[in-house]
Amino acid sequence: MTSKKITTAIRRTFIGAALIASAATSVSASAESNTVDQILKSGELRLCFEAGYIPFEMTAKNGQYVGFDIDVAKHLARSLGVKFVPVNTAWDGIVPALKTNKCDFIAGMTVTPERNLSVLFADDYLKMGQTILISPKLKDKIHSYRDLNNKNYTVATQMGTSSAIGAEKYLFNARVDLYDTSADAVLQVMNGKADAFVYDLPYNAMYAAQHKDQVIHLDKPFTFEPMGWAIRRGDHDFLNLLNNYMKQIRGDGTYDRIYAKWFKSDKWLSKVQ
Template sequence: MVSFDHKRKLGQLLTASTLLGVVALSSRAFAANDTVEHIIQSGQLRLCFESGYIPFEMTSKSGRYIGFDIDIAKHLAHSLGVKFVPVNTAWDGIVPALKTGRCDFIAGMTITAKRNLSVMFADKYMQVGQTVLISPKLKNKIHSYRDLNKARYTIATQMGTTGAQAAKKYLYNAHIDLFDTSADAVLQVANGKADAFVYDMPYNAIYIAEHKGQLVHLDKTFTFEPLGWAIRPDDFNFLNLLNNYIKQIQGDGTYQKIYNKWFKSYTWMSQVH
């Protein structure tokens, strides 16, 4: 007959063994989802983005991906001693691409509470906001985004973006047309099929520089939008790496150098047109 003390010790051993098993399984699961470990083992840093977000991510005439986010990610890959791998992805499928492991992080995503329910964000690396491009025929009629909040106006923007969210929130009386890409949306205004285009300020500012006289830019931002890198939830090792990297390049001048290349000069435009 097994004594009570022996049963109690056996139970304690089984409990301890079970706990150790759970910890071991949890550790293996975490290791499998640890992006830093994957980067080390694969020798690659994979960035998800949607090409066409000027000047953050674009496709050059030669088929190369270029832009502010591309240069930052390339520099990060070089700093880690691994290969940079661009993963061009349609915006409406970019979060699923991250979650299924097609890439390690997403560039150029506005940090919002709703998005934070499905992804984790590194610290912001830039602050932008929404502005409006309007048809020249409205130049003397529309002086603010508020003036567009009327049923007679049609607003074009890209679906799934904070531009679409801002249009729905602030221009709810207007008719809002959503398009797959920003290029398709802004073309509606250029072709006279929409009255205004709502999108991120850097994109709109550079569009105006490229297409002088075609549209009018109401360049005062009307939203606050910090941009950050999106990563998979609970990926704290990678979060720590990205946050420390941003602090480093902002402190040593690398960030400013890359920023000036894409936002203070327009010489790169010849590569995409």
């Protein structure tokens, strides 16, 4: 064998070994990132969310986290025989928290193609959309989002949310101001610094019920937004678990019971901050 052929053979052997090592590393990393195995090993189910999203994730007066998503996740943890661990996280850092394994899944996230590039979504568990709260002084002028799409109006919403995406897409002629939290954004309407607030239907419905003389709710959604649990890409075992769990609770009445508690009653309002 010539020296050239020997060099080529050595190179091929080296490349082959490198590919095998790379594949082994990938398999190892995949095994290590398997969320189902992690949950079983740790005995914990960790949910990332941002408290303050009515009625999905909120802080009760006793300091505990409550809401629709919290109840569903707690029930899932009990079904798996593990402890539920809430991980309250600022929304702009919630996907990085998932990717760095600070939690197992994210609640209260609207499914979008752009987000699907970063995370894997379980089947949607709720379908809703964006609605608008307006100042009472505009009740004779603003009847839908189309009336609000005007350079003379200022719209407030929370940055990094599907609400911000919807506002910028459908209210492109208006001025859209973004705030760190939904609470900060809606206050702009209350204090006269914004004409309208765009956010998810359940949040706006509850807020309008609590502030009947201060805002008017235009309750017809102008977007279609399915909500789903977000998990790490490639985590198909956990995806299978979540989808099958949701089928189970929809079939046995658990989902309807939890939904009625948070969406068809306001008894819990006095217990949250």
